[in-house]
Amino acid sequence: MFRIWSSRAFPARSSRQRFVVLVHPKASLSTGGAYSIPKPYNEPNKQYAANSPERAALDGALSDLKSKLPLQTPRWSHGQVNSWEGKTASVPVPSKHTQSFSDYPCLTATDVTHAIEDALAAKEAWQDMPFTYRAAIFLRAAELITTKYRYEITAATMLGQGKNAWQAEIDAAAELADFFRFNVAIAQKIYEKQPTLGTPGHHTRNDYRPLEGFVYAISPFNFTAIGGNLVSVPAIMGNVVLWKPSPSNVYASSIVYRILLEAGLPPNVVQFLTGDAELITNTIFEHCDFAALHFTGSSNVFRSLFAKAAQGVVTHTFREYPRMVGETSGKNFHLVHSSADISSAVRHTIRAAFEYAGQKCSACSRLYLPQSRAQAFLNVMKEEMQLVTVGQPEDYSAFLGPVINQQSFQKISQAIDEANKDPDIECVIGGTYDGSEGYFIQPTMYVARKPDHWLFNRELFGPVLGVYIYPDDHFEELLTDIDQQGGGLALTGAIFARDQRIVELAERKLRYAAGNLYVNCKTTAALIGQQTFGGSRSSGTNDKAGSENLLMRFVSPRTLKEEFGPLDTVLYPSNSRR
Known part of the structure; x- marks a missing residue:
């Protein structure tokens, strides 16, 4: 006879009868072998094209959340939402900082x-x-x-x-x-x-x-x-x-x-x-x-x-x-060789540096261009950047939105003010910001005259890109500079080149400069199950x-x-x- 630890009742054929299953708390099914987990796969992204069902569904979810602002983050205890009478704090909507986004309990x-x-x-x-x-x-x-x-x-x-x-x-x-x-x-x-x-x-x-x-x-x-x-x-x-x-x-x-x-x-x-x-x-x-x-x-x-x-x-x-x-943290680089596909390198750089306002640990914040191709790169960059807009996150035409909070906004805007007054660099894109409504910073790019400028070592965690134009015949020496720069960080990097000998050289010389190194691909490209992610030096335990x-x-x-x-x-x- 089984000892009764717990019972689960199921209806039997007669309404007057009940079938009781006796279960030990640590009981487990006995099998002839191990279970096999379903094969994992990458979830396909919704496209959110105009007039698509997913855009309509997302618009509905946005409207619903906006109608409830500020949202209440609950206090859980034993898996249940508990009432909270203690101290609370709140965070603003980054794109409209006068509006509180969520209140949360302070334990x-x-x-x-x-x-x-x-x-x-x-x-x-x-x-x-x-x-x-x-x-x-x-x-x-x-x-x-x-x-x-x-x-x-x-x-x-x-x-x-x-x-x-x-x-x-x-x-x-x-x-x-x-x-x-x-x-x-x-x-x-x-x-x-x-x-x-x-x-x-x-x-x-x-x-x-x-x-x-x-x-x-x-x-x-x-x-x-x-x-x-x-x-x-x-x-x-x-x-x-x-x-x-x-x-x-x-x-x-x-x-x-x-x-x-x-x-x-x-x-x-x-x-x-x-x-x-x-x-x-x-x-x-x-x-x-x-x-x-x-x-x-x-x-x-x-x-x-x-x-x-x-x-x-x-x-x-x-x-x-x-x-x-x-x-x-990361102070990640794009290195462009003279053999690179310039148009592709430009587009990868814009995405890596400016998507999500540069607030990814893998975002590109330093760029190295060969003298022979630099002007062509900058011309294409300026042309492509005309399509890039800053706006409210729910504005589907906006490529990037605000930075996350006042502290981040002040840190980045102060760095921009410092850079705008610096005679050793030239602003070629952006260089402005507006915090009147939200924490908005325009995508910004500076060209530095020296490879050891602070732009290449200070992490800003925002949409600011430092550029150094190097002599083509100094490519190998530049690899040493790239390895030594970056503020001691070594998270991600990318080399753009069609010459496979150059790719091999860069991979070898920059072996410890990045935990994730990409070839002809932006630094923000890791996909779960395909590219494991992490860096060493001061970028983490890798x-x-x-x-x-x-x-x-x-x-x-x-x-x-x-x-x-x-x-x-x-x-x-x-x-x-x-």
């Missing part, structure tokens, strides 16, 4: 401590759940993103982060779904990595254990998809996660969290934290069960978090050495989003060896006297 240190306790209480059941069931949650979430929630999350990303429809679609719908699908597939590959060589009578296995404590995920404003990746990578591997999104992306991130809960994520596996970043981080870094940081943001912030974690290691605060995983590398950082492997027969003797054959 106290006690709230954060309770969130840690709730996550740890959920940990055992989550890590013991068979992988195929954990995987199903994220695959279901991908379907919800690309169907039921597609236009809502795209509209929220447009209004809250200043993206146009194309950029928001790529990010919040397609790339977010790609992360969930491919991370699940990558996890299965890891679990399938088992020893194939063994001694007769022995069996060896690999156990990919989740980390013993909890993971702290900090996501940036610029990609809704990144938050989903930072959370899904450790959670898929059986970890519990405390997630603090950027305030400038808090509402779109809350939709991601809502989708995960609807997809079946157990309530306390991921904790959604909002409020003062320093308070939240200090509380987390004081806890002995802090096991890993999964971070995307600025290099300076990552350095400070690294130092804080190191201090905790010194003082024996943590049970184990925390894993520090970060993808940070664990490569979209790779086994990254998921392995959130497991602690255990090796198990079993012998099937007894040991018959203590002595070795060599101990024999005959």
Whole structure:
């Protein structure tokens, strides 16, 4: 007779009868082999052409969100939305900063401590759940993103982060779904990595254990998809996660969290934290069960978090050495050779430097042109830029919108003021800004007379491009300059050339200058499942989003060896006297 742990009742043939299934909490289906996860694929982008059904649906979602401004980012507890009577904060609409976009709760240190306790209480059941069931949650979430929630999350990303429809679609719908699908597939590959060589009578296995404590995920404003990746990578591997999104992306991130809960994520596996970043981080870094940081943001912030974690290691605060995983800043380059297709290089450069107002960690911000082709490049650039407009994100004709907030606007506009007065550079495009209604900065390009100008080393994270025109016969020497410039950052780069010998030379000489190097393609071109992404030096730990590398950082492997027969003797054959 079974012990009754729980029961689920189903109607039988007679209305008076009930069939009861007795289920142990840790029961799992018995199968003759392992389950196989569906093959992942890249979500096709909606085009949003004029008069298309998807444009009409997106317009409806935009109108609906605008009618509810300011949107309320909820406080979740145990998977439920709780009323909030404490301190709140708000973020403005970047394209119309007098309008508040979202209000969100500011948690106290006690709230954060309770969130840690709730996550740890959920940990055992989550890590013991068979992988195929954990995987199903994220695959279901991908379907919800690309169907039921597609236009809502795209509209929220447009209004809250200043993206146009194309950029928001790529990010919040397609790339977010790609992360969930491919991370699940990558996890299965890891679990399938088992020893194939063994001694007769022995069996060896690999156990990919989740980390013993909890993971702290900090996501940036610029990609809704990144938050989903930072959370899904450790959670898929059986970890519990405390997630603090950027305030400038808090509402779109809350939709991601809502989708995960609807997809079946157990309530306390991921904790959604909002409020003062320093308070939240200090509380987390004081806890002995802090096991890993999964971070995307600025290099300076990552350095400070690294130092804080190191201090905790010194003082024996943590049970184990925390894993520090970060993808940070970039000062990325396009290098054009005299053999390049100039028109194509120009178009790639405009997209890489100015799409989403240059607010991608992979955006191109330094450009190197050969003297023999420079004028032709600049002429085509000026012609193409006549088609590029700055405007409201919901204006489908606008190529780029505002920068994210007042702090960013001030940083970039002050740099433009400094550059406009600098006798060592010449402004050839843009050089103006307007913050009266929204945080708008015109796409700007300066030509510098020297290759060591500050434009080639200072990260601005906006639509500002520095150009150096080099003598054609100094190409190889220039490669050394490019490698040494960039403010110590090494995220992305691109070489444009038809001469394959030049491509080979650049790839070899710039081997450590970029974690992602593109040939005849812009620096913002990584696609989940096709190009893993990440940089080294001061651009991060280069664990490569979209790779086994990254998921392995959130497991602690255990090796198990079993012998099937007894040991018959203590002595070795060599101990024999005959």
